Amino acid sequence: MHIPADTVSLFDYERHFHTRVDPAIRAYIAGAAADGITQRENRTAFDRVQLMPRALVDMSSATARTTLLGETLDYPVLIAPTAWHRLVREEGELATARAASLTRTWMTVSAQASVALEAVAQAADAPLWFQLYMQPRREDTLTLVRRAEAAGYRALVVTVDAAVSGIRNVEQRAGFRLPEGVESVNLRGFARAEALDARGGSPVFKGLLAGAPTWADIEWLCRATALPVLLKGILNAADVPGALDAGAAGIIVSNHGGRTLDTVPATLDVLPGIAAAVNARVPVLLDGGVRRGTDVLKALALGAQAVLIGQPVLHALAVGGVAGVAHLLTLLQTELEVAMALTGVPRLDAVPRAVVREMRRET
Numbered sequence: 001m002h003i004p005a006d007t008v009s010l011f012d013y014e015r016h017f018h019t020r021v022d023p024a025i026r027a028y029i030a031g032a033a034a035d036g037i038t039q040r041e042n043r044t045a046f047d048r049v050q051l052m053p054r055a056l057v058d059m060s061s062a063t064a065r066t067t068l069l070g071e072t073l074d075y076p077v078l079i080a081p082t083a084w085h086r087l088v089r090e091e092g093e094l095a096t097a098r099a100a101s102l103t104r105t106w107m108t109v110s111a112q113a114s115v116a117l118e119a120v121a122q123a124a125d126a127p128l129w130f131q132l133y134m135q136p137r138r139e140d141t142l143t144l145v146r147r148a149e150a151a152g153y154r155a156l157v158v159t160v161d162a163a164v165s166g167i168r169n170v171e172q173r174a175g176f177r178l179p180e181g182v183e184s185v186n187l188r189g190f191a192r193a194e195a196l197d198a199r200g201g202s203p204v205f206k207g208l209l210a211g212a213p214t215w216a217d218i219e220w221l222c223r224a225t226a227l228p229v230l231l232k233g234i235l236n237a238a239d240v241p242g243a244l245d246a247g248a249a250g251i252i253v254s255n256h257g258g259r260t261l262d263t264v265p266a267t268l269d270v271l272p273g274i275a276a277a278v279n280a281r282v283p284v285l286l287d288g289g290v291r292r293g294t295d296v297l298k299a300l301a302l303g304a305q306a307v308l309i310g311q312p313v314l315h316a317l318a319v320g321g322v323a324g325v326a327h328l329l330t331l332l333q334t335e336l337e338v339a340m341a342l343t344g345v346p347r348l349d350a351v352p353r354a355v356v357r358e359m360r361r362e363t
Contacts (some may be wrong), residue, residue: 003320003327010291010312013328017315026088027174032258033166038266039258042289045266049298050357054344062346066336068283068306069155069249071127075333076348077296078312080199080287081131081157081232083112084180088318096317099325101125103333108157108308109143112184120233121151131157131232134213138220140190145225148184156225157252161233163212165255166260179268215242222247230285235270240277240299250283257288257310268299275303293335297343 004016009243018026032039062077079100086092093115100107101124120130130148134143148156222229228249231331235238243251253267253274267288275284286299287308299307309332316328329340340346343355 003324007319009259009331010309010315010328013312013315013319013324016319018264021088021318024174024176025179027171029087029311031168031170031174032170032262033260034262036170036258036262038255038261041266042255042258043291043313045268046289046292046295046298047341048359049256049302050355050359051297051339051343052355053342055347057344059341059344059346062337062340064333064340064348065133065170066220066243066305066348068106070155070361073106073306075336076300076306077105077290077329077332078129078285078308079105079107079109079313079337080308081108081159082310082314083110083184084114084182085314085317086114087179088314089321091321092227093120095322096313096325097124097126097128097319099322099329102322103329104324105329106154109153111186112188114184115180117144117147117153118151118312121153128153129153129155129157129230131159132219132221133162133188134221135187137191138217141221142224143190144186145221145227149227152185153227155228155230155249156221157230157232158218158221159232159256160213160218161256162260166256166262167224176194215246218243218246218248222249230283234274235267237266237270237273237277240274244278244281248282250285251278252308253284253286253288253304254308255288268302271299271302271304272339293337294339296332296336297339297345297351298356300348301353301355 007013066073066076085096089095089317093113097107099119104126106127108133109117111133117130130153132144147296230250230252231243231248232252233254234251253271255264255267267286271286278284283305284303285306285308286304290307290309296307312328313325316324345351345355
């Protein structure tokens with residue numbers, strides 16, 4: 001599909017996305033929890049941080065290449081797990097995986113993908129991670145794990161910040177429903193949560209939270225697989241000891257893109273505290289609000305080893321298919337290299353904190 005000539009940033013892909021996609025699908029993909037405060041804060045947190053340039057630094061050996069979980073990472077930008085790519089493109093996750101391979105980008109495939117995880121693996125040349133929601137029955141969780149292992153996925157990403165779904169008013173008002181032909185194909189045949197009956201008490205505490213995972217489930221999962229297990233959705237440094245004790249191989253600082261609980265902090269604001277609590281024992285990654293290469297550099301300076309992007313990938317997939325996603329990822333990679341050059345940062349394995357300066361908030 002033709003990419004509009006004025007598409008020169010991730011924000012341009014978002015703008016075109018809103019003019020091309022069905023309103024209900026747009027409400028699902030772009031919608032936030034409640035009043036959207038956290039979603040907006042994810043973005044403005046990056047705007048509050050300034051980059052400090054350096055002049056005349058020798059950049060002759062500069063590279064954006066780094067390592068993550070013992071593997072070479074060409075750029076510290078990964079594709080975050082997002083559900084149902086076939087909502088915006090018939091090829092769905094297959095197209096996203098091909099674009100990721102073209103740009104040497106690691107991709108995290110959602111358990112709620114609209115294409116079988118094995119088919120995505122066959123379409124990909126770049127490393128893949130697999131995202132898990134812990135299922136009501138452990139045997140179903142283990143089935144997904146074994147399938148991911150057999151298909152060659154390199155790590156598991158467990159989402160831990162969505163024991164219940166957020167209150168998404170924009171999505172509710174639009175009346176979003178999955179269209180015919182789009183489903184979570186990897187979850188076919190699995191046990192579902194029992195139907196809610198509010199007559200006996202709270203539908204949340206008596207229904208939705210029934211079978212919600214705990215630290216014991218994470219510990220069980222880490223013992224059940226040789227793959228590294230990263231926990232996505234850590235926003236409070238108080239949860240770091242539990243994650244490490246359970247065996248987590250990495251932490252992803254995330255608030256689900258502001259789609260679960262509104263008014264929680266922006267991920268960038270809590271990143272330094274979580275990185276300090278981790279104290280380099282495992283990698284720390286971040287998602288939420290990343291839209292520029294400068295954002296990537298800011299996150300690395302504040303304690304992340306890499307970032308993930310979710311919504312922008314769906315924007316580009318809707319607008320330009322494989323070419324759109326590859327172009328979007330290339331834009332972000334190029335912007336990162338420009339930011340490195342102008343701040344005098346030749347390598348990303350230890351970005352100095354002095355690269356960033358936080359502006360004072362207005363009182």
